[in-house]
Structure formats: structure tokens, C-alpha cells
Amino acid sequence: MTWRRWLQVILLLTPGLGLIVALIGTVVYIAIVQSFGLYNLTGESLLSAEHWAGVLERRAYGRAVRYSLYIGILSALFSVALAYPLALWLRKPFTGSVAVGAILKAPLLVHGLVAAFLFINVIAYHGVLNQFMQWIGLWEGPRRLQNDSNAIGVLILQTWKNMPFALLILTGAVQGISDDVLDAARDLGAGSMARFRKVIAPLTISAMQAALVIIFIGAVADFSFQVIAGPTNRQSMAQLMVFYKDGGRWHDAAVVGVSLMVVALVGSALLAFAARFILSGRRFR
Amino acid sequence: MGTVQVNGLQMRFGDFLALPDISVSVDEGEFVTLLGPSGCGKTTLLKLISGFLKPTAGTIHIAGKEVTHVPPETRDTAMCFQSYALFPHLSVRENLEFGLRQKRIAAAERDQRLDRVAEQLKLGPQLEKLPNQLSGGQQQRVALGRALIMRPTVILFDEPLSNLDAKLRDTVRMEIRRIQKDYNLTAIYVTHDQSEALALSDRVMIMNGGRIEQIASPEELYWSPRTSFVADFIGGANVLDAEVIGGKGEDHWVLSTPLGELVAASGTEPKSKKIKICWRPEVVQPDGNGPNRIETQISERSFQGSFTDLFFTAAEQTFRVQLPEPTVRSGENLAFSIRPQDIVMLESMQ
Numbered sequence: 001m002t003w004r005r006w007l008q009v010i011l012l013l014t015p016g017l018g019l020i021v022a023l024i025g026t027v028v029y030i031a032i033v034q035s036f037g038l039y040n041l042t043g044e045s046l047l048s049a050e051h052w053a054g055v056l057e058r059r060a061y062g063r064a065v066r067y068s069l070y071i072g073i074l075s076a077l078f079s080v081a082l083a084y085p086l087a088l089w090l091r092k093p094f095t096g097s098v099a100v101g102a103i104l105k106a107p108l109l110v111h112g113l114v115a116a117f118l119f120i121n122v123i124a125y126h127g128v129l130n131q132f133m134q135w136i137g138l139w140e141g142p143r144r145l146q147n148d149s150n151a152i153g154v155l156i157l158q159t160w161k162n163m164p165f166a167l168l169i170l171t172g173a174v175q176g177i178s179d180d181v182l183d184a185a186r187d188l189g190a191g192s193m194a195r196f197r198k199v200i201a202p203l204t205i206s207a208m209q210a211a212l213v214i215i216f217i218g219a220v221a222d223f224s225f226q227v228i229a230g231p232t233n234r235q236s237m238a239q240l241m242v243f244y245k246d247g248g249r250w251h252d253a254a255v256v257g258v259s260l261m262v263v264a265l266v267g268s269a270l271l272a273f274a275a276r277f278i279l280s281g282r283r284f285r
Numbered sequence: 286m287g288t289v290q291v292n293g294l295q296m297r298f299g300d301f302l303a304l305p306d307i308s309v310s311v312d313e314g315e316f317v318t319l320l321g322p323s324g325c326g327k328t329t330l331l332k333l334i335s336g337f338l339k340p341t342a343g344t345i346h347i348a349g350k351e352v353t354h355v356p357p358e359t360r361d362t363a364m365c366f367q368s369y370a371l372f373p374h375l376s377v378r379e380n381l382e383f384g385l386r387q388k389r390i391a392a393a394e395r396d397q398r399l400d401r402v403a404e405q406l407k408l409g410p411q412l413e414k415l416p417n418q419l420s421g422g423q424q425q426r427v428a429l430g431r432a433l434i435m436r437p438t439v440i441l442f443d444e445p446l447s448n449l450d451a452k453l454r455d456t457v458r459m460e461i462r463r464i465q466k467d468y469n470l471t472a473i474y475v476t477h478d479q480s481e482a483l484a485l486s487d488r489v490m491i492m493n494g495g496r497i498e499q500i501a502s503p504e505e506l507y508w509s510p511r512t513s514f515v516a517d518f519i520g521g522a523n524v525l526d527a528e529v530i531g532g533k534g535e536d537h538w539v540l541s542t543p544l545g546e547l548v549a550a551s552g553t554e555p556k557s558k559k560i561k562i563c564w565r566p567e568v569v570q571p572d573g574n575g576p577n578r579i580e581t582q583i584s585e586r587s588f589q590g591s592f593t594d595l596f597f598t599a600a601e602q603t604f605r606v607q608l609p610e611p612t613v614r615s616g617e618n619l620a621f622s623i624r625p626q627d628i629v630m631l632e633s634m635q
Contacts (some may be wrong), residue, residue, distance in 0.1 A: 187362070
């Protein structure tokens with residue numbers, strides 16, 4: 001292409017793409033430079049790495065990174081693992097399949113905060129679940145399920161909220177595999193698991209990677225579920241960032257924010273790579 | 286013993302009865318083709334034999350063992366799909382080895398089988414390629430190789446040549462027959478192309494509306510069809526109504542037809558007084574001096590290369606005659622005769 005052509009392409013893209021790049025670029029730039037002491041909102045700006053050094057030293061920061069990774073990875077894996085069998089089940093239309101599909105996708109329409117409060121109501125000390133378990137005689141008395149230390153409540157919420165999204169992506173991919181290809185695998189001796197591992201997963205790997213990455217990025221930066229249903233002895237990175245910001249420590253908050261971006265970027269890349277490496281179908285011939 | 290026995294097989298899809306009652310037996314090393322129009326149930330029968338469908342009633346035995354409810358993955362059959370159904374993410378080598386790895390065949394045996402199939406099907410240079418880098422004919426050969434490498438008791442073909450061009454179809458057709466004979470495989474082949482069925486098969490099973498119309502050798506089907514459907518479906522015979530008006534000698538029958546009085550020679554008696562009869566367009570004697578003489582006006586002429594189709598109408602029915610080099614033109618008269626043994630008596634009229 002000639003430079004005139006390049007210029008034409010760039011000018012045509014600028015109104016749409018340019019705006020996005022400018023907005024994201026500005027935010028990223030501000031976050032990075034603020035983490036190094038610039039753009040001080042309350043005092044004098046001074047270029048320095050002391051905020052990074054200070055935050056990285058704190059045990060709360062390390063715990064928040066590990067906890068956010070834990071939530072992000074497990075939420076992505078659980079959502080995709082649950083979505084796959086449902087996508088395979090809904091691959092062929094049957095009586096009521098549209099209704100089942102619609103019900104399964106309903107959580108997409110419920111806001112996260114609303115879902116978290118509903119969930120809290122269900123698992124509360126005198127909530128529906130506790131009363132039901134006592135009624136059927138499995139539990140003698142009510143149990144404390146809220147804000148559990150292993151964040152199982154958060155994982156359930158994340159999976160509940162994100163599984164429909166994974167289902168949406170995977171259903172299309174799974175429907176793209178022809179019946180003949182699956183029948184051929186069967187005809188050649190592949191049982192259900194072998195068919196999944198050697199044919200279905202490799203042929204839907206791109207959709208699976210997209211689902212894993214998008215869910216991971218959302219879950220790793222979770223704030224609302226964590227605040228309402230998460231453990232009280234740990235903070236997620238988003239929660240820590242808000243904690244610093246609320247204390248007026250904008251530079252420390254920026255350090256956590258930039259870390260969160262790096263964790264999301266590196267983590268999603270690793271997750272996508274691992275998925276392709278494990279399920280490309282060629283290693284398991 | 287690669288025999289296939291199907292007894293009283295019935296297949297129902299909801300209210301629709303696809304196969305009411307099918308019984309057929311295929312011998313070891315035999316090549317049987319299921320032929321019929323779209324929707325006649327031939328693919329359904331093939332899917333029942335391969336295990337992809339479960340019959341509503343009846344049994345299937347392969348090599349003497351009952352496999353009616355055995356899933357396809359553990360059934361000793363291999364299928365060649367119409368769409369080839371190659372695994373797009375795997376190379377030709379991986380496609381060919383897929384089934385062997387599933388059956389946990391030892392590496393040495395696997396390599397040996399792969400080399401043989403690759404050599405036989407001339408796939409050596411393509412082994413590392415992905416299916417989308419192959420031509421249609423090459424993909425078809427990979428699909429065939431993937432089935433053959435399993436050395437199944439029975440190999441099943443579901444219209445495997447329908448996506449190939451005419452020239453390639455002829456080549457692959459011969460290849461399939463050669464390999465089937467080399468391996469002495471029992472083969473069941475589904476097609477709606479009658480020339481493919483006649484060229485390939487030891488026996489052809491003509492299906493219509495889920496029922497078997499006739500199962501016989503290609504020659505027998507062509508020259509001695511039992512029903513007007515078979516006569517018309519194979520080679521487009523001239524089928525017409527007839528009434529038996531008397532016998533003539535031991536095995537000759539006088540018939541009243543829209544073309545006039547005709548004499549048919551047959552080893553068997555007509556099934557009733559009112560029957561259907563047929564004669565092939567190419568059996569006519571152009572001199573018109575023999576028995577069953579017919580004189581008519583040609584309405585249409587169609588040159589086909591080695592022969593020419595001539596059409597005429599009688600009693601609101603169009604008939605076809607084939608002659609090698611006819612001089613007659615449209616609108617001119619033609620006289621020809623039909624030997625009594627070339628007139629075939631079919632089923633009773635409804």
C-alpha cells in the first residue's frame with residue numbers, strides 16, 4: 001500500500017477506533033504514571049518508585065493478588081466446564097430446548113449486585129437453604145454459610161453469572177461441528193470422553209479460549225460479589241484498590257490498578273495458552 | 286465370517302414409519318448396493334447397520350453375533366461418509382491413525398497398516414497435510430483409507446462419490462471395488478446413482494418407500510425386473526399396462542396393450558389377467574419384420590453419442606426407443622419389432 005492509502009485507512013478508522021484507543025490509552029497512561037507518583041490529586045507530584053515498593057511489600061497485596069487469581073481462574077474453569085455439557089445437550093433442537101436455553105441464559109439479565117443480594121438471602125443464617133436443610137433433616141441447626149473463608153459463595157456467584165456467557169459462545173462453536181465428524185469419531189471407536197477430548201474440544205478451542213479469557217478478566221477484577229458475599233479476612237485486588245482510594249492513597253490505588261491490568265493480561269494469555277496446549281487434540285492422539 | 290443378517294428390521298421416527306419390515310442377508314466378501322430414490326430408507330438402513338440408529342424392532346447380526354443394540358464405537362464396522370467427515374484439525378496421518386489409536390493397536394502394527402494403506406491409496410505425499418489442503422478426490426481417499434485401515438468385518442459406504450466430478454467418480458469407484466476385493470471385505474454401499482450401483486455391485490437392493498422392491502445381481506435386475514418400479518428406476522424401461530388374452534405354446538402369452546397385441550415369452554405364468562409389462566428401449570429390432578411389429582410416428586429425437594433416443598406417443602403414454610444410427614427424423618414413421626423374450630411380465634395391476 002502507498003502512504004496515501006495508509007493515510008486514507010487511518011483517517012477512516014480514526015473516528016471509531018481512534019476514540020477507543022484514546023480513551024483506553026488515557027486511562028492506562030494516567031494509571032501508570034500515577035503509580036509512579038505523578039498526577040497527585042492531593043499534593044505535589046514527584047516521579048518515584050516508592051509507591052510500588054511500598055505496596056509490593058505489604059502482605060495484603062500478595063494475598064489480594066493470589067485471591068483474585070484464585071477467583072479468576074476457578075470461575076473461568078467452572079463456567080466453561082459447566083457450559084460445555086449444556087452446549088452439547090442443546091446442540092440439537094428438541095422439544096423445549098429453546099425454553100431451556102433461555103432459562104439458562106437468564107442470569108445474563110440479572111445485575112451482579114442483585115444476584116449477590118439474592119444469594120445472600122438464600123444462604124443467610126435463617127435463609128431458605130438453612131431452613132430447607134433442617135426441614136429435610138440433614139442439618140440439626142442453621143449453619144453460617146455467608147462470607148465463607150474459601151470464597152465458595154463468590155465462586156458459585158461467578159459461575160452462575162458467567163456460565164451463560166460461556167454457554168452462548170460455546171453453543172455456536174459446538175453447533176458448528178458436523179454430525180458426520182462426530183459420527184466418524186464414534187465409528188472409529190471413540191467413546192464420549194474421547195470424542196470430547198480429541199474432536200469437540202480441539203474444534204471449539206478458540207471459542208473456549210475466548211470464554212475463558214473474558215470470564216477470567218471479569219472475575220479477577222471482581223468487586224461487587226466480593227464485597228457482599230466474599231470472605232472477610234481477604235480482599236480482592238479491586239477491593240484493595242478501592243480501599244486505598246477511599247483512604248486518599250491514590251498512588252497506592254494506582255499501583256494495585258496497574259497490577260490488576262498486568263495480572264489480567266498475563267493471566268488470560270497463560271490461560272488461553274494452557275487451554276490450547278492441553279486440548280489442541282494433537283498431544284493426545 | 287463377515288456376513289450381515291438383518292431380520293424383520295423396523296424403524297419408526299415418531300409417527301413416520303421409515304422401514305416397515307426389512308430382512309436381508311449379505312454374504313462374506315459380497316458387495317451389496319442399496320439403491321433407491323431420496324427418502325426410500327437406504328441411509329436409514331445403513332445407519333441401523335452401523336449402529337447410529339436403534340431399530341424399533343428386528344435384529345442385526347454381523348459375523349454371526351447379534352449387534353442390534355451394540356453402539357457404533359464397539360461394532361466391527363467402518364463407515365465412509367458422504368461428506369468424508371475428516372477431522373479438520375488433524376493431519377492425514379493422524380486421521381488415518383485415529384481409529385487404530387482408539388483401539389490401542391501397537392505402534393509397529395499401526396505403522397505397518399498406515400504404510401500399506403498410504404501406498405495403496407497413493408497418499409504418501411499427503412500424510413502431513415491437513416484435510417483442507419487436499420483435493421476432493423484426495424479427501425475421499427483419506428476417508429476410504431481411514432475406514433480400510435481398521436480392517437473391519439463390514440465396510441459401509443454412504444454415497445461416498447456424490448461430491449466428486451464425473452471423471453474422478455469413475456476412478457475412485459474402480460479403486461473402491463479393487464480394494465474391496467483385495468481385502469475380501471463385505472461391503473454395503475448406499476447410492477441413488479443407478480450406474481454406480483450396476484458397475485460396482487455383486488447384488489443390488491432396490492428400495493422404495495422403506496421396502497425392498499427387488500434384490501438381485503445387476504444383470505438380473507436389468508433384464509428381469511420384478512416390478513414396474515424397478516424396471517423404470519433401472520435404465521428407464523418402457524412400462525405399460527397389459528391384459529393377458531391367451532397362451533401361445535408352452536411359455537408364450539398373448540397380451541392386449543396400448544401398442545396393440547403383443548406376445549411375451551416367459552418361463553413363469555403371468556401373476557394375474559391384468560398385469561404390467563416392460564421392454565427396454567434398446568431391445569427393439571429396427572427392421573420391423575419380426576414378431577410384435579409396431580409402426581409409429583416419432584415425435585422427438587435426442588442424439589446421445591453412441592445411440593439416439595427416439596420418442597413416440599401411444600394411448601397418451603410416451604415410449605422410448607434406442608437405435609445406434611437411426612435415419613428417421615421427428616415426424617417421420619418408424620417400424621420396429623420386439624422379440625417376445627424381451628418383453629418382461631411384471632406385477633399385477635392394482
